Amino acid sequence: MPSLERFWAVVPAGGAGTRLWPLSRSSSPKFLHDLTGSGRSLLQGTVDRLAPLVDDRIVVVTGALHLDAVRRQLAGLPDEAVVAEPSPRDSMAAIGLAAALLERRDPDAVMGSFAADHVIGDAEAFRATVRVAEQVARDDWLVTLGIAPTHPATGFGYIELGAELAGHPGALAVDAFVEKPSVDVAEQYVSSGRYRWNAGMFVVRPRVLLDLLGTWHADFAARLREIAADPGRLEELWPSLPRIALDHAVAEPAADAGRVAVVPASFGWDDIGDFDSLASSLAADDGRLVVLGDEGLVRGSDSSGLVVAASGRRVHVIGLDDVVVVDTGDVLLVTTRSRAQDVKHAVARLRDEGRDDLA
Amino acid sequence: MPSLERFWAVVPAGGAGTRLWPLSRSSSPKFLHDLTGSGRSLLQGTVDRLAPLVDDRIVVVTGALHLDAVRRQLAGLPDEAVVAEPSPRDSMAAIGLAAALLERRDPDAVMGSFAADHVIGDAEAFRATVRVAEQVARDDWLVTLGIAPTHPATGFGYIELGAELAGHPGALAVDAFVEKPSVDVAEQYVSSGRYRWNAGMFVVRPRVLLDLLGTWHADFAARLREIAADPGRLEELWPSLPRIALDHAVAEPAADAGRVAVVPASFGWDDIGDFDSLASSLAADDGRLVVLGDEGLVRGSDSSGLVVAASGRRVHVIGLDDVVVVDTGDVLLVTTRSRAQDVKHAVARLRDEGRDDLA
Structure with a gap:
C-alpha cells in the first residue's frame, strides 16, 4: 500500500522513564533502549512502524541533550527531521512546535503524533487505524486512537466514547477524556464497553491543533507560530512556553467542545511504564x-x-x-x-x- | 600470657567453598576472602588468632594453586611456613604431612590443627581452650575441641561426650563421633547436653597422630614419614596417598579405641558454609x-x-x-x-x- 499523501508523523521523544531505572537514565532515556528484544530501540521501532505511512515525512522532537543519540539511531533520516527542544516543556510545546513547523511547510498537511517510547503489537493494524484517523482529520477533527482495554488498568487515562460520526464509519465522537481511575472505576469502564485507553495518539491538521490551542491558550499558539516563522527565535521564545500536556491544553477542552473524534483500535499497545509492565510485555x-x-x-x-x-x-x-x-x-x-x-x-x-x- | 612452648599450629587451607560461589571460586577459595567485614581474610584471621599461642611456629598447608596468594596474605610469615600440596588429597594427607614434618623437626612438639576458613567469636576463649587441650595432648591423647551447640544444626557432625578424664579437669573422653544428624536427632543431641559440635579441631602430638593413623592405615602413615624424611620425594609419593578425611581415617576409630579426649568450648564458632550462615554471622x-x-x-x-x-x-x-x-x-x-x-x-x-x- 502506498504511503499517505501529505501525512506527516510527529514523534515526541522525551520523558525519563524513571520507573525503568537503572536501565533508563536521564542521560539515556527509555526511548533509546531496546525493550522488546527486537534489536531496535523503542524510538527506532516507532519510526519503523510509521515509515510505510509517511516515507520520510517525519519530525522527531527531542531534548537537546539527546539530539546526537537520536540522530545516530535514526541515521537513515535527514538531520532536519530531528528537532531539538532547548529544554523540556512537556508535550504541548513539543508537539505544538512540530505542528507550527508543518503548518508552514504544507498548509494542507495532516499530522499524527505518536510517542517514541510505546510498544505496539500489530503494526499493520496500527497503520490501518491511522489511515482511518487521517480521513477523519481531513474534516478538521482532532482525532485520537482509542485502545481496546485488555484489563482494568489504573495507570492509563480513558476515553469515553460518544455517538457515531456521520460520514466516517468506524469513528465516534469523544464525550470526554478521564484521568487515571481507581480499580473500581476502571472495572466499570471496562465492563461498560464505552471506554478506551488513552494512548496519547493524535491525528490532526496542524492548523486545527494550533487553532484549538489558541482558543484556550492564545499566547501559547501565537508563540509557537512565531518560532515557526523565524526559527532563529527558538532559544529566545522557548523558555516562555507553559509546561503543560497536550491532553490538558487541548484534548480535554476540545472534547467538551465536541471537536474530538476517536477511532477505536485493538492493535495491542503498552507504554512499558515500569518493570512489571516490561515483564508482561516479554x-x-x-x-x-x-x-x-x-x-x-x-x-x-x-x-x-x-x-x-x-x-x-x-x-x-x-x-x-x-x-x-x-x-x-x-x-x-x-x-x-x-x-x-x-x-x-x-x-x-x-x-x-x-x-x-x-x- | 606467653606463647605455648613447643606448641605448633597447623592450618589446612583447602576446600573450594562451593556454596559461597560466586564470591568463593576454585581460583580464589573461601579462606582467601574477608567474610567478617574485619578487613582480614578468614586465613589471616585464623593466623592472627593463633599467633599469641605459637609466635611463628605455624605450618599452613595449601594447594599448589594457592601458594602465592597464601604467601601474599601471610607476608609476615617465612616462606617455609607455607607448604604446598601438589594436588588435593583431603584433610588426612594435608594434616598428616604437617605432622610428619613437625615430628622430625621437634619430637617433643604438640600440634593443633585449625581450618583456615572458620569464624570464631571469642579469640581469648578459643586460646584458653587450646591451652587446656595442649596439656591433655602431652599425655598422648588425640584431643578435640567440642563446641557448645547453639541450635540443633544438621550441617555439622557431633561429638558424644564420655566420662571425665582423670588428672585433666575440664576434659572428657569422647565416646563417639557421629555424622551430620537429621533434625529430630539433632534436637535430641542438643537437649541431652551430652553432645558437642565437631569443628574438626584437633590437638595432638605429631607422633601420636601418625601412630594412630598407622594402626588403621599403615602404608599411609609410612609414606607421610618417608616424605618428611626426604621432602624431595613429595611429588613422587603424594599422588599415592588416599583421599580421606582425618575424622574417618583416625578420629572415629581412635574414639572407638578410647584414645580421644575432648575439651568442651563455647567461644562462638561457625564454618560459614553457605550464604545463609554468612548472613547469620553478619x-x-x-x-x-x-x-x-x-x-x-x-x-x-x-x-x-x-x-x-x-x-x-x-x-x-x-x-x-x-x-x-x-x-x-x-x-x-x-x-x-x-x-x-x-x-x-x-x-x-x-x-x-x-x-x-x-x-
Whole structure:
C-alpha cells in the first residue's frame, strides 16, 4: 500500500522513564533502549512502524541533550527531521512546535503524533487505524486512537466514547477524556464497553491543533507560530512556553467542545511504564524468567520474573518468583514486579544524595 | 600470657567453598576472602588468632594453586611456613604431612590443627581452650575441641561426650563421633547436653597422630614419614596417598579405641558454609539488610538479607526479604537465604557447561 499523501508523523521523544531505572537514565532515556528484544530501540521501532505511512515525512522532537543519540539511531533520516527542544516543556510545546513547523511547510498537511517510547503489537493494524484517523482529520477533527482495554488498568487515562460520526464509519465522537481511575472505576469502564485507553495518539491538521490551542491558550499558539516563522527565535521564545500536556491544553477542552473524534483500535499497545509492565510485555506472566538482553548470560532455577542483562556479566537467579533484576555496568537493581512502582523512589533518593550522575 | 612452648599450629587451607560461589571460586577459595567485614581474610584471621599461642611456629598447608596468594596474605610469615600440596588429597594427607614434618623437626612438639576458613567469636576463649587441650595432648591423647551447640544444626557432625578424664579437669573422653544428624536427632543431641559440635579441631602430638593413623592405615602413615624424611620425594609419593578425611581415617576409630579426649568450648564458632550462615554471622537475622563489602554502595528499602558488594557497583534492593545478592565483577547471584544450599548446583551446572573459568 502506498504511503499517505501529505501525512506527516510527529514523534515526541522525551520523558525519563524513571520507573525503568537503572536501565533508563536521564542521560539515556527509555526511548533509546531496546525493550522488546527486537534489536531496535523503542524510538527506532516507532519510526519503523510509521515509515510505510509517511516515507520520510517525519519530525522527531527531542531534548537537546539527546539530539546526537537520536540522530545516530535514526541515521537513515535527514538531520532536519530531528528537532531539538532547548529544554523540556512537556508535550504541548513539543508537539505544538512540530505542528507550527508543518503548518508552514504544507498548509494542507495532516499530522499524527505518536510517542517514541510505546510498544505496539500489530503494526499493520496500527497503520490501518491511522489511515482511518487521517480521513477523519481531513474534516478538521482532532482525532485520537482509542485502545481496546485488555484489563482494568489504573495507570492509563480513558476515553469515553460518544455517538457515531456521520460520514466516517468506524469513528465516534469523544464525550470526554478521564484521568487515571481507581480499580473500581476502571472495572466499570471496562465492563461498560464505552471506554478506551488513552494512548496519547493524535491525528490532526496542524492548523486545527494550533487553532484549538489558541482558543484556550492564545499566547501559547501565537508563540509557537512565531518560532515557526523565524526559527532563529527558538532559544529566545522557548523558555516562555507553559509546561503543560497536550491532553490538558487541548484534548480535554476540545472534547467538551465536541471537536474530538476517536477511532477505536485493538492493535495491542503498552507504554512499558515500569518493570512489571516490561515483564508482561516479554511474557513473564507465563511463570517464566524472561531475559531482556543476552539470554546466554542468564541462568534461572525455580525462578520467574525479569532479568535485564545489560552489563555483559553472568546472572544466576535461584528460587525467586516475580523477581526483577536489572544488571547494568554501574548499578544493579534487585526488586519484585509488585514493587516496580517504587523504583522511582530510589531515583529520587539518588538525586537527594547528589548522585545525578547515576539517576 | 606467653606463647605455648613447643606448641605448633597447623592450618589446612583447602576446600573450594562451593556454596559461597560466586564470591568463593576454585581460583580464589573461601579462606582467601574477608567474610567478617574485619578487613582480614578468614586465613589471616585464623593466623592472627593463633599467633599469641605459637609466635611463628605455624605450618599452613595449601594447594599448589594457592601458594602465592597464601604467601601474599601471610607476608609476615617465612616462606617455609607455607607448604604446598601438589594436588588435593583431603584433610588426612594435608594434616598428616604437617605432622610428619613437625615430628622430625621437634619430637617433643604438640600440634593443633585449625581450618583456615572458620569464624570464631571469642579469640581469648578459643586460646584458653587450646591451652587446656595442649596439656591433655602431652599425655598422648588425640584431643578435640567440642563446641557448645547453639541450635540443633544438621550441617555439622557431633561429638558424644564420655566420662571425665582423670588428672585433666575440664576434659572428657569422647565416646563417639557421629555424622551430620537429621533434625529430630539433632534436637535430641542438643537437649541431652551430652553432645558437642565437631569443628574438626584437633590437638595432638605429631607422633601420636601418625601412630594412630598407622594402626588403621599403615602404608599411609609410612609414606607421610618417608616424605618428611626426604621432602624431595613429595611429588613422587603424594599422588599415592588416599583421599580421606582425618575424622574417618583416625578420629572415629581412635574414639572407638578410647584414645580421644575432648575439651568442651563455647567461644562462638561457625564454618560459614553457605550464604545463609554468612548472613547469620553478619547479623542479618535481625531483619536487616546486611552488607559484606562497601556499605556505601548499597541501598536497601523494605528489604532484609545479605548483599555482598564485591564489584564496586551500586546495588539497590527494594521489597525483598531474606534475599541474597552476591555482586562480583563477572558474575551476579540473586537467591534467598532458604535456597542458599542450592548454590552448589549452579556451580555444578557451570562445570557441565565447560565454564570452569567461572566456577
